[in-house]
Amino acid sequence: MDAARAEGADYVIAMAHLGNQAESAPYTYSEVITNTTGIDVFFDGHSHDTDQVIVKNRDGTDVPRGAVGTKMACIGWCRIAADGDISTGLYTWSNKEPAPELLGIENEMSRAVADAEDALNVKLNEVVASTSEESTIYDPVEKDSTGNPVRMIRRAETNLGDLCADAFRIQSGADIAIMGGGGIRSIINSGDITLRDMLSVYPFGNSLCVLEVSGRQILDALEWGAHALPGEFGGFMQTSGLTYEIHTYIDSACITDENGMFTGVEGERRVKNVLVNGVPIDLQKTYALSGNDYWLLGNGDGFTMFDGASVLQNCVKLDNQTLIDFITESLGGVIGEEYEDPYGQGRIVIVEERP
Secondary structure (H helix, E strand, O other): OHHHHHOOOOOOEEEOOOOOOHHHOOOOHHHHHHOOOOOOEEEEOOOOOOOEEEEEOOOOOEEEEEEOOOOOOEEEEEEEOOOOOEEEEEEEOOOOOOHHHHOOOOOHHHHHHHHHHHHHHHHHOOEEEEEOOOEOOEEEEEEOOOOOEEEOOOOOOOHHHHHHHHHHHHHHOOOEEEEEHHHOOOOEOOEEEEHHHHHHHOOOOOEEEEEEEEHHHHHHHHHHHOOOOOOOOOOOEEEEOEEEEEEOOOOOOEEEOOOOOEEEEOOOOOEEEEEEOOEEOOOOOEEEEEEEHHHHOOOHHHOOOOOOOEEEEEEEEEHHHHHHHHHHHHOOOEEOHHHOOOOOOOOEEEEOOOO
């Protein structure tokens, strides 16, 4: 903010991806605003809310914070009146129709984009496999206040979570695979599966890796992945070759550093009865663990427990290619009945009351 004003800015508008969720502390939007000066308007994302609120900064000055929802359903606006009053709000429309088409925008850029999209769509619409049932990230029953399905892959097992974790384990030959629900972004509809579908499931370009880790490191990863329940967490772990229980009546015992990174567990663990291929996990034994580089190598979502582990396979294949190869090679091009149940195969059991 200081640098922008030194260059002559009259107003400073922050565009951030912080949100209001507990796991973002100490860097939620309110914490950043209340501990700084110099921001006039704060546009925010991450928590997918649409709240338009006023937060006082460190000097007691009002700062409007506007959130803009998710999936381009809204565009945030800021209005600075002649008297200097600042307000925020949202433009919304049915996002089934792209804004350039809705507004009739045609220019050199729109024509270049259209030409490129025509060529790209030929590739993206290539059929790579098929399935008779939807592989999902949503709860098939629960709906939100607007009637839309509620996402569950960041707080419970799903059939798509099982499929993605199996792809990593079987394609790598590892003992176990873990896959954070936050990295699995879209459903696979029943019928033909295209390259576009695969890229929608894994849009970030992460890569398959395999580490040699101890049973205790795996246990720590599962515990950290379950710390936010019943709320969502991008690092909630879908698994292959491993089953576990999460006892949510126990408060999370995970501890973190000032940056929200995992540092250990102090107290009773929520994760119990961890089985590796049906056998209780051995905390002293080492296992070949497959996953993507975001969590295994990059400390994504605060996963620090794998630091220093031996790398057996380092970024050998993109995540979407791993899924394509698994479906086309291991499954013969068809996602079968073993993945029909949207709630998965019973690999993750949520225990809400003390036995």
